[in-house]
Amino acid sequence: MTIENTIAEHIQKAVSVLYQSEIGIDSIVIQETRKEFEGQVTVVTFPFTRLSKKTPEQTGAEIGEYLKEHIQEVTAFNVIKGFLNLSISDSYWIDQLLNNVLNEGFGQFPANGKRVMVEYSSPNTNKPLHLGHVRNNLLGYSVAEILSANGYEVIKVNLVNDRGIHICKSMLAWQLFGNGETPESSGLKGDHLVGKYYVIFDQEYKKQVAELVEEGQTEDNGKKNAPVIRQAQEMLLDWEAGDPAVIALWSMMNSWVYAGFEQTYNQLGVDFAKYYYESDTYLLGKDIIDEGLDKGVFFEKEDGSVWIDLTEDGLDQKLVLRANGTSVYITQDLGTAQLKYDDFKVDKSIYVVGNEQDYHFKVLFLILQKLGKPWAKGLYHLSYGMVDLPSGKMKSREGTVVDADELMDDMIRTAQERTEELGKVDGFSEAEKADLYNMIGLGALKFFLLKVEPKKRLLFDPNESIDFQGHTGPFIQYTHARIRSVLAKADYKTRISSNHSLELTILERELIVNLSKYPGVISAAAMEYSPAHIANYVFELAKLFNKFYHEESILKAEDTSVRNFRLDLASACAVTINKGMALLGIRVPARM
């Protein structure tokens, strides 16, 4: 039972006793007291004035008096305009710290018996990952961690788009221009090698289109008739027909890509319980089409194509099966959704996919609901904004992308330079240094991407390096290292204070109030699928600690009980920072 709940309940009683009225728990607004006023918890009294028929000030005073009398922890109150500010006893806050915040499981909710799937990453196998994928991966990973902290059993899956015309483009270009180049022979990471031929294909394609236009064809015809695109289309047909040579080439090039992706995923620190491959799932969904026709959810047009009419739901008519009986994107997604459910019987399923597919998922989920799938209500599209460059959209084909591997390497290198400038690595082994640079570089990158609300688009300027100071990952990592350094000096191991009757300083109290908010932040982050809440919370905590650290000495506190208490408090901050950052996939060092 939190203090807010206790207060809310007593307010109901107070209203009943004082004004002979009932008030719903929802209309009681309790918030944190603003710093410039005395107290920690504030009740907004405007909603009660209707019942009391008195001024907000009088009402506040009467309720404040009642609360002070009936709740032990409420030691004092003041009323300013319509706001009743309550002071909660120091012993309550100290107890919170020692018996709640410092507990092992603080911020980890007990298992709720529910299972949730998070699908993220979903790369194409014709090119390496870029910054947009990085945002996707970090979001997916973090949301999975957050749900896990909220008591869900989480299954992370990756649906790999390993077939289709785009892969054939890379394959064809490699056949035509590759001269048998391999990752070994070229020294290139497999995904980068394949991506290189994707770009070469596009260059060749454009050249051929230009030639055809030169010869008098229209732009559109040129695009259709260019020999390379024809060849790529043929290759796709051969692939679907199971042509052994094409399949062998496809397998080989895909294996290069997977080796490359694995490295990138390792570096990013993300993982998956299961991979789904579109080469296995692209034919799924036909039985769902039959089911939908039987149920009258779908209808067939004269040419044999199958549609759903969503005009009553404010959407359009949507094709779900071509006239020739082949699938479209949504057909296989219908099938894959069923497959994923059958595999794991999940209560919720999160799709981490960019916002350009908002309409697709709206339609997908609506169709599954209309089909009466009971699990359809657990589907959620975690839609996030594009990562744009100052020059506009990233395009792999044209090579205007921020490459994931290069960016991570850059960040780590910058971390190294910064750290060496500051001369902070005395006594580190080479391996420890490498690990530290990795932690800081990736910490900066991950925090940069995760601190922004997912649905907002993100602007990334490659010419302005990501900061290491201020509202950043390294700032928080530094705060953690600072605390650990103090704890190490004191040879601190575990909770040591027992004195509950200390008088707290303002900053100590503020810190505990802040720490107490952590579980609420975790559940809000899960509710909204937003790591940004956690990022901003941890930043606030770190900032507050730094202020405290600067103004009040821990090791040289005025007496032992204060010193021990501050060590516990500092430790609680370090642990909470660590936990919060872990939910973002960011590691924190003990020294930096």
Place this chain on the structure above:
RNA sequence: GCGCCCAUAGCUCAGCUGGAUAGAGCAACGGUUUUCUAAACCGUAGGUCUUAGGUUCGAAUCCUAAUGGGCGUACCA
């Protein structure tokens, strides 16, 4: 055309279900190190919360419309 999303300080962003004088970071200017790590801390300056209406005791927050930007509206994925 229609639909969805976004708009807060010079820049990048917070602002929870409507609540007190709208907050951080960066950049600018000034200060703090014989004292637990200065990747830190303190201060100054910077805002008609895109605009216009509406609801309310009270609106950055909710509703309507407009403007600007992004995305979608494929028998591509």
